Amino acid sequence: AQKVTQAQTEISVVEKEDVTLDCVYETRDTTYYLFWYKQPPSGELVFLIRRNSFDEQNEISGRYSWNFQKSTSSFNFTITASQVVDSAVYFCALSGGRGQGGKLIFGQGTELSVKP
């Protein structure tokens, strides 16, 4: 069975601090995809990143970076120099291989609060 675990339910930081959101996944598929989505108070989830199981390169996009480690089944997300606008719920998600793209298994989410 596929499963995504986000152990941190809530994180509170002060603006400009760095923060890492943890994500651990379980799957028996050899081909799979990992995602991070952001859910602001308005409700709609916003896609942040997609990684396939064959690409373990870390990625950086502005203040955001992602660390994918197959050996530990983890896909962690770091926000550098956090800002108030980063306050949201962040979800890690997993999908299987071919034909499963619309079916995401989400973690329980981590609510990030960035205080000024």
Added chain:
Amino acid sequence: KAGVTQTPRYLIKTRGQQVTLSCSPISGHRSVSWYQQTPGQGLQFLFEYFSETQRNKGNFPGRFSGRQFSNSRSEMNVSTLELGDSALYLCASSPGQRNTGELFFGEGSRLTVL
């Protein structure tokens, strides 16, 4: 480019009633997925449609059904509502046949069952 539009945004129903939720995907997107979000169960996949055909289905009872029209618009229906069906129902669209999992979500329809 208009985003994913879901209607109604809020609705209140009583147990035993049925409800229909509508989703208009981004223009040109042919795949539509539905998710249920509750505080207890989190985000759970309901079903996915592509070209009017159900492509994937989650583990929900038969009271939950959906369909997609030729213009890619989708509806989901919940019959014989139960209190536990109170949730935010999110619709997401994606461009093509090969769904990469990069989904574009609407703001959801918040259903309250009394």
